[in-house]
Amino acid sequence: MSAALLRDTAAELSAATGLVVSEREPMSRYTSLRIGGSADWFVTATSRDELIGAVRAARRLGVPFLVIGNGTNLLVGDGGVRGLVIRDRAQAMSRTVLTADGTPLPPEREAEGMQALWRVDAGVLWTQLARVSVAEGWLGAEWGNSIPGSVGAGVVSNAGAHGSDMAGNLCRVWVLDATDAVVAYPVAALALGYRTSRFKAQGAYARRGLSPAEIIVEVEMRLTRGTRAEGERRMREYLTHRQATQPQGKSAGSTFKNPLGDSAGRLIEAVGLKGHRIGQAQFSPRHANFVMNLGGATASDVLALLELARTRVLAQTGIALETEIEIVGEEAGERSNGGGSR
Secondary structure, three states, rough: OOOHHHHHHHHHHHHHHHHOOOOEHHHHHHHOOOOOOOOEEEEEEOOOOHHHHHHHHHHHOOOOEEEOOOOOEEEOOOOOOEEEEEOOOOEEEEEEEOOOOOEEEOOHHHHHHEEEEEEEEEEEHHHHHHHHHOOOOOOOOOOHHHHHOOOOHHHOOOOOOEEEHHHHHHHEEEEEEOOOOEEEHHHHHHEEEEEEEEOOOOOOOOOOOOOOOOOOEEEEEEEEEEOOHHHHHHHHHHHHHHHOOOOOOHHHHHOEOOOOOOOHHHHHHOOOOOEEEEEEEEEOOOOOOEEEEEEOOHHHHHHHHHHHHHHHHHHHHHHOOEEEEEEOEEEEOOOOHHHHHH
């Protein structure tokens, strides 16, 4: 794509959204793996309205788009993203305290309530929600203190840890649908399963496409009354466990989903790939289901490592591993007929 077209489209997007739009933004800055080529255009939405406005503008202008959260579950291809990447950093949170039968309580009677509905923007980080809710004496989100991603991304993958997951507390989500309307979906409509939902990319390599029909903008969870001391104790315990069992460094968390009744890490180790590396990408010597960027790894290195693990595990055990991380963008040298062809 020519520099003039990049610049002109950036100006159109900026005029339509009122936001600063950058060109050829390196996606390695926005993923925990620190890997990825450049996005044609990039914008950060800091509120629900900015997120909705950016998606609507991209649709209206015919620009392919991708919405990301904290980038902790993504592998971006070396060829980058041919379109607009919208980083959701909306941070609003509110709560409604309820009686036992679900009736909202006025502020002066909140001490009587034993449950509360927390409504948060999809861009809120799990660590932030856990700490704020625990500080106010509400339990049910503290397990997320060890999860580095956003709440919205947690819905997409039905994130979980320490015996809990999104499905346990989630009530409903608000989605910007294909008609540009914001609609509420009850939890029963989300098709939540083990590390999956109606929003999750499916398949062996879970490749996420551009311009999805549904964008999560807000999330509602039901939390229960507890004590700050208990919540803080649990958060310390969970964080200590994470640090003791998971490698620290540049990774995207668990690489493959655990097959029913087994562990992806055990399978990768059993076929001799724990600690194995291709280029600067390595299956961690500490936990084989974590791919680490040792410094300068490429998406091609990671994809080659994933293919080696899938091929070897399938050949030796008959089990087909499926990625938990999602792959976005293009490989080096690849060009689609999408955003780059405007």
